[in-house]
Amino acid sequence: MRCRQLVDKISEYIDGELDPELVRELEHHLEHCEDCRIVVDTTRKTVEIFCNAEPAALPGNVHELLSQTFTQMFRKGEPGLNKQ
Amino acid sequence: MPTHLDNEQSIVAAAQAGDPAAFVRLLDQYSRHIYRLGLSITGNHQDAEDVLQEASLKAYRGLADFQGNSRFYTWLVRIAVNVALGKLRQRALWKESSLDEPREGKDGCFIPLEIESWGQDPEKACLNNELQQILAEVIQKLDPKSRTIFTLRDVEKFSLEETATLLGLSIPVIKTRLSRSRLKLREELTKYFGKDARNAMPTTRR
Numbered sequence: 562m563r564c565r566q567l568v569d570k571i572s573e574y575i576d577g578e579l580d581p582e583l584v585r586e587l588e589h590h591l592e593h594c595e596d597c598r599i600v601v602d603t604t605r606k607t608v609e610i611f612c613n614a615e616p617a618a619l620p621g622n623v624h625e626l627l628s629q630t631f632t633q634m635f636r637k638g639e640p641g642l643n644k645q
Numbered sequence: 646m647p648t649h650l651d652n653e654q655s656i657v658a659a660a661q662a663g664d665p666a667a668f669v670r671l672l673d674q675y676s677r678h679i680y681r682l683g684l685s686i687t688g689n690h691q692d693a694e695d696v697l698q699e700a701s702l703k704a705y706r707g708l709a710d711f712q713g714n715s716r717f718y719t720w721l722v723r724i725a726v727n728v729a730l731g732k733l734r735q736r737a738l739w740k741e742s743s744l745d746e747p748r749e750g751k752d753g754c755f756i757p758l759e760i761e762s763w764g765q766d767p768e769k770a771c772l773n774n775e776l777q778q779i780l781a782e783v784i785q786k787l788d789p790k791s792r793t794i795f796t797l798r799d800v801e802k803f804s805l806e807e808t809a810t811l812l813g814l815s816i817p818v819i820k821t822r823l824s825r826s827r828l829k830l831r832e833e834l835t836k837y838f839g840k841d842a843r844n845a846m847p848t849t850r851r
Contacts, residue, residue: 568755572824599762600831607831610767610780611799616681617777623694627676627701634705635665 562586567597575605647678649716657717661708668708672701675718678801679725681781685796686729688785696732700725722801726793726811733789755825759832761839770838783833787826794819795826 562583567590573579574587591598619627650656650670659667676697683696703724704711711720767776784792790812797808798819809816 565756568757568828569824572820572827596760599760600757600828603763603835604827604831606763606767607827607834608799610776610834611784611795611830612802613768614777614780614800615773616677617774617781619677619680619697620690620694623680623697624676626694627672627698630698630702631665631669631672631705 562590564590564594564597567591567594568600571601571604574601575608647675647718649718650674653717654713657708657711657713661711668705671717671721675721676701678718679721682722682725682796682801683729684781685784685800686726686789686793687732688789688792692729692732696725696729699728703728719803722797722803723811726797730793730812733793755828757828757832759835759839761835761841763835763838764840765838767834767838779834779837783830786833787829791822791826791829794822795830798823799827 567587570579570583570587574584579587591601653671656667656670660671679700680693680697683693683700684690687693687696700721704721707724711717764770771779784795787795793812794808794814797803797811798805803811805816805819808814809819812819
């Protein structure tokens with residue numbers, strides 16, 4: 562396996578979706594190629610960072626507008642729910 | 646994907662039975678996630694705000710249709726994604742197909758340029774709000790379709806099949822876009838977190 566072929570397989574590799582034979586070839590390549598080890602490692606970290614990141618707090622006005630919208634709707638008793 | 650509320654089923658049932666406070670609890674739990682989803686897909690705060698508002702209203706009005714076959718959050722995300730894609734289509738951005746900087750070799754492979762290990766763990770290297778800001782910035786380096794796919798798959802953790810169904814795209818298309826998006830985002834983050842990072846942190850220093 563060459564570096565370019567490896568790059569094409571990184572995504573499936575880190576998702577554990579790669580065919581076992583290709584995993585062996587890829588990992589054999591990694592043993593001898595520091596650049597590819599770095600690319601695999603930092604790609605994995607990239608996915609982890611996005612996966613673990615908590616969303617920011619809502620901007621103040623957004624939360625306020627949303628609350629106002631629903632407060633008004635509830636006051637009006639707007640239907641939309643299961644009326645028993 | 647956020648953790649669900651304790652007793653979420655009964656809270657949803659209460660909301661369906663007409664308890665406004667129950668619906669507000671659900672919204673409080675998930676609104677930040679829906680806003681972030683809207684921001685990632687549409688790329689601007691005004692549209693993200695509209696996505697949150699419109700998706701919340703649609704969810705409220707359609708609560709009776711929620712059968713409980715999936716998590717409430719999954720159902721809410723489906724609504725929000727449709728609203729957000731509507732925004733992209735209005736702006737004729739959804740059909741935009743090329744990645745910003747297609748860097749391909751003759752064999753069609755993406756060629757990484759930033760090859761540099763990361764120094765510290767990024768989650769420890771900067772404050773939480775700095776990291777949130779960096780992630781929100783770099784994801785906008787992707788074209789709209791790619792960042793929508795990446796957001797659903799890697800941020801919201803939908804399966805490949807669910808992502809394909811939500812977006813009406815084939816699984817091979819999802820896989821190809823996801824792969825390139827990850828590699829591109831890796832490069833962008835290396836500019837921040839590489840050992841010899843050239844980018845300053847967006848707010849304070851790193």
